[in-house]
Amino acid sequence: xxxxxxxxxxxxxxxxxxxxxxxxxxxxxxxxxxxxxxxxxxxxxxxxxxxxxxxxxxxxxxxxxxxxxxxxxxxxxxxxxxxxxxxxxxxxxxxxxxxxxxxxxxxxxxxx
Amino acid sequence: xxxxxxxxxxxxxxxxxxxxxxxxxxxxxxxxxxxxxxxxxxxxxxxxxxxxxxxxxxxxxxxxxxxxxxxxxxxxxxxxxxxxxxxxxxxxxxxxxxxxxxxxxxxxxxxxxxx
Numbered sequence: 386x387x388x389x390x391x392x393x394x395x396x397x398x399x400x401x402x403x404x405x406x407x408x409x410x411x412x413x414x415x416x417x418x419x420x421x422x423x424x425x426x427x428x429x430x431x432x433x434x435x436x437x438x439x440x441x442x443x444x445x446x447x448x449x450x451x452x453x454x455x456x457x458x459x460x461x462x463x464x465x466x467x468x469x470x471x472x473x474x475x476x477x478x479x480x481x482x483x484x485x486x487x488x489x490x491x492x493x494x495x496x497x
Numbered sequence: 498x499x500x501x502x503x504x505x506x507x508x509x510x511x512x513x514x515x516x517x518x519x520x521x522x523x524x525x526x527x528x529x530x531x532x533x534x535x536x537x538x539x540x541x542x543x544x545x546x547x548x549x550x551x552x553x554x555x556x557x558x559x560x561x562x563x564x565x566x567x568x569x570x571x572x573x574x575x576x577x578x579x580x581x582x583x584x585x586x587x588x589x590x591x592x593x594x595x596x597x598x599x600x601x602x603x604x605x606x607x608x609x610x611x612x
Contacts, residue, residue, distance in 0.1 A: 471539075473540065483528075484530075486542070487532075487539065487540045487542065489539045490539040490540070492537075
């Protein structure tokens with residue numbers, strides 16, 4: 386079936402370091418969404434990208450959608466302890482109706 | 498309501514018993530998803546409802562699992578003859594429009610423990 390993979394599965398950084406998670410799909414995505422799940426919480430929507438090559442920023446977070454619309458990335462500059470959690474991408478796979486497919490997630494730990 | 502509401506928040510049951518988990522989506526949201534999340538793991542898709550279309554049941558792990566959505570609003574996920582491997586947090590999410598333009602709003606989840 387359709388799969389959306391994320392790498393790395395887990396990353397542990399020192400506070401102040403940068404962090405990037407990559408989202409890769411085997412097929413073209415109509416859109417990509419990003420969610421953050423704090424420990425013990427539920428996923429919360431961060432952003433949506435729709436256009437090929439699109440880049441959006443939210444303070445220290447930069448989101449990119451690949452030119453081929455098969456991959457995406459989330460980059461956090463100068464991580465803080467509040468960034469701890471699991472980051473999920475979710476995409477609308479073209480040709481599979483309108484069901485959102487979630488990525489495998491990247492868990493971020495930040496050492497203070 | 499203000500958000501997606503799920504009940505019960507916690508459920509402890511004995512192996513072999515049936516359980517029902519309820520999801521009350523945001524009013525007017527046409528799309529509703531159920532996911533399962535084991536400790537430290539990702540989101541496992543279970544079932545998807547969109548408007549009056551036939552639900553996408555492709556993620557249900559076995560015929561012990563079923564779900565319905567009445568009147569396009571409240572949804573119930575039923576697990577029959579529960580097994581220990583069913584222990585997980587069951588998350589419900591809804592969205593206003595098709596995912597191409599709508600973000601998912603998640604409930605707090607129902608934590609199921611099967612003894």
